[in-house]
Amino acid sequence: MPNPQATESITPPSSETVVSISNLVKRYGEVVAVDHLSLDIARGEIFGLVGPNGSGKTTTINCLLQLLDYDHGQIKVFGEPMRPDSYGIKRKIGIVPQEVAVFDELTVRENVDSFCALYVPQSSRRRELVDRAIEFVGLQKFQGFRPKKLSGGLLRRLNIACGIAHQPSLIIMDEPTVAVDPQSRNSILDGIERLNREGATIIYTSHYMEEVERLCRRVLIMDHGRSVASGTPDELKALIGTGERISVETGAVSEAAIESVRMLPHVRSVEFTEGMLHVQCSNGAHNLSEVLGALAREHVDYGRVLSEPPTLNDVFLEITGRELRDES
Numbered sequence: 001m002p003n004p005q006a007t008e009s010i011t012p013p014s015s016e017t018v019v020s021i022s023n024l025v026k027r028y029g030e031v032v033a034v035d036h037l038s039l040d041i042a043r044g045e046i047f048g049l050v051g052p053n054g055s056g057k058t059t060t061i062n063c064l065l066q067l068l069d070y071d072h073g074q075i076k077v078f079g080e081p082m083r084p085d086s087y088g089i090k091r092k093i094g095i096v097p098q099e100v101a102v103f104d105e106l107t108v109r110e111n112v113d114s115f116c117a118l119y120v121p122q123s124s125r126r127r128e129l130v131d132r133a134i135e136f137v138g139l140q141k142f143q144g145f146r147p148k149k150l151s152g153g154l155l156r157r158l159n160i161a162c163g164i165a166h167q168p169s170l171i172i173m174d175e176p177t178v179a180v181d182p183q184s185r186n187s188i189l190d191g192i193e194r195l196n197r198e199g200a201t202i203i204y205t206s207h208y209m210e211e212v213e214r215l216c217r218r219v220l221i222m223d224h225g226r227s228v229a230s231g232t233p234d235e236l237k238a239l240i241g242t243g244e245r246i247s248v249e250t251g252a253v254s255e256a257a258i259e260s261v262r263m264l265p266h267v268r269s270v271e272f273t274e275g276m277l278h279v280q281c282s283n284g285a286h287n288l289s290e291v292l293g294a295l296a297r298e299h300v301d302y303g304r305v306l307s308e309p310p311t312l313n314d315v316f317l318e319i320t321g322r323e324l325r326d327e328s
């Protein structure tokens, strides 16, 4: 098991730090929602803040934005201390909140325009930015619709357009894909990558490890308000002892064959269900050839063979002993 102390704070490779949080503590009465959290985010990163429900992600974001008082800690954004009245800094930040926050009585276009107007007073410039934001999230055909007429996925896309229309250089997205259909989810993820390519630094909170793995160069895993591990996805996977998961399609397999696979040095568990032998390995070289060799020695015929590398879910499971989607 990795030593959490060793990974509590991560230092990005670039010298230009856009967000710096050190020793942040936020309590709600007896609940320590954020517990001595430190992190640095470099310009141009997509930084993943992940953890199960209630692990403290939203509280961290709200402290960063100075929407909440906190008990202890220092927060700097663009190199300057962040304060409730840091309007110059806030202007350069785009927020996509977890709860969709739009005006029901305004159309899609009017919504995007009114959020953009908070930062950009010139209407001609705004027209351009609103066009761009609507095109960016693919809502051109829905510009005249009111939010109530939009599906959940389209509503989420509107929420994003409202947060990014003023072209902020730091974008904070708090679980932007919760409860969206796969098509909208993909479109949102593509959009985030595009925003990043165009120069935005992005903080992305999620409890979907697959998304984080796809998007983020560095990740901090939170649990009970604390950083339990941080680093690049590859670094995080190297921290744990879990290796690949090998699945072998086979009609029948004897107890002796299962036992001989189980006895291999890097095999942690073996399970045979519905014509598939599932073998969980620890880190080690040549696991696949060793498993197939053991089956061949036991004269087991097999068909499809699948080898899946460990995921960030495995990292979370190994560090905390719980599945990421556990809500306890």
Ligand SMILES: Nc1ncnc2c1ncn2[C@@H]1O[C@H](COP(=O)(O)OP(=O)(O)OP(=O)(O)O)[C@@H](O)[C@H]1O
Pocket: 028, 031, 032, 033, 051, 052, 053, 054, 055, 056, 057, 058, 059, 060, 098, 175
């Ligand atoms: N206003 C509040 N009053 C009391 N406790 C709160 C409040 N807001 C959050 N908490 C508690 O603080 C802890 C962290 O919550 P937070 O919402 O930051 O977690 P999260 O990781 O963002 O979870 P989710 O994904 O569900 O939003 C939880 O135990 C939560 O119950």
